[in-house]
Amino acid sequence: MAPTDISAGEGIVRTVDELLARAIARRASDIHVEPSESGVLIRYRLDGLLQDVDRLPAHLADNVIARLKVLSGLLTYRKDIPQEGAFRAGNGSRETTPGIDVRVATFPTVCGERAALRLMYAVGQVSGLDDLGLPPTVLGRLRRAAEQPQGMILVTGPAGSGKSTTLYALARYIRTVTPGRSVITLEDPVEQRLPGVAQIQVQPHGELDYVRAMRSLLRQDVQVLLVGEIRDAETAHIVVEAALTGHLIVSTLHSGDPAEAVVRLLEMGIAPYQVAGALTLVCTQRLLRTLCPTCRGQGTCDVCLGGGYLGRTACGQVAEMDDHLRQAVLDRRPVGELRQWIKASGPDLAADARRLVADGRTTLDEVRRVLGTLDTDQREDG
DSSP: OOOOOOOTTTHHHHHHHHHHHHHHHTTOSEEEEEEETTEEEEEEEETTEEEEEEEEOGGGHHHHHHHHHHHHTOOTTOOSSOEEEEEEETSSSOTTSOSEEEEEEEEEETTEEEEEEEEEOSSOSOOSGGGSOOOHHHHHHHHHHHTSSSEEEEEEOSTTSSHHHHHHHHHHHHHHHOTTSOEEEEESSOOSOOTTSEEEEOOTTSSSOHHHHHHHHTTTTOSEEEESOOOSHHHHHHHHHHHHTTOEEEEEEOOSSHHHHHHHHHHTTOOHHHHHHHEEEEEEEEEEEEEOTTTTTSOOSTTTTTSSEEEEEEEEEEEEOOHHHHHHHHTTOOHHHHHHHHHHTSOOHHHHHHHHHHTTSSOHHHHHHHHOSOHHHHHHHO
């Protein structure tokens, strides 16, 4: 990959604008600006994977980072500390990149400062529950839980598994089917704008953190509260108490599957009777790349940039808090027993992923990349 030749007439402003415009045109979620002795590597995160897309001359590194700092309101003369900021592409920039909120984080390295940019699209590629790619049985359970007047819905999975996208889809569904309910979100950061929903951006290290915001909002006649993420025990206690006192709570949690989510709540100090009483449903999901419709995975066309895949879809597993699971929680059964009971009540992640393979939407290699070794692999080895 040869470095891009940038003439003096174009300037750094145009260079940064073009990098942003190209990323937005490809629906990249992130941009990485990584300096090295040989140049500045530009990488876009496309469909969950980082791809090298350009290399700028090494002498432009400081100027590119400085331009990003100016846009983000950061200190250009401090190159020895990490900094975080944001700007809206299109404001003071070129008209080729309008209406996109951009989060910028810089960090010093031995070759100079690197920058990571997160692109916050006003409306994602997925807007409704039907667009997620989840099977009808999972969607039906999600809808039923979202229509309840109270309780707690958790969307779980590792980073980059589409949890926030599902959260926004649930918010839109709640607004559509029960328009009279008061819906408020607490997010860090606000990634998509939701018409008719009061969205609040919390500051985890400032005065308006999740805990303080939730305690105040519960006195604001809120009926549905979407919490971006349950990160600690204090937040967990408040959302559980809110669910037990007549609110519908929708939030995310980092966990591998529904059984781990239940156990994590218990490990945060939530009493078993509170978990059993507050929790309505856990939906665990992963994102799988889908085959390019043009070359069908051959990687021979420009549509998928030679990657063979284009776009992503979700596979999922749900666990509803029925009487058996509720009793298992009250008895503090180990995670292995919880997992077996949940699996017996419906398909797990691997089974749902195989559904997408059977439908010709993705491949077993992609499933293994995301989920790891499958049961079929272990049986073949045996």
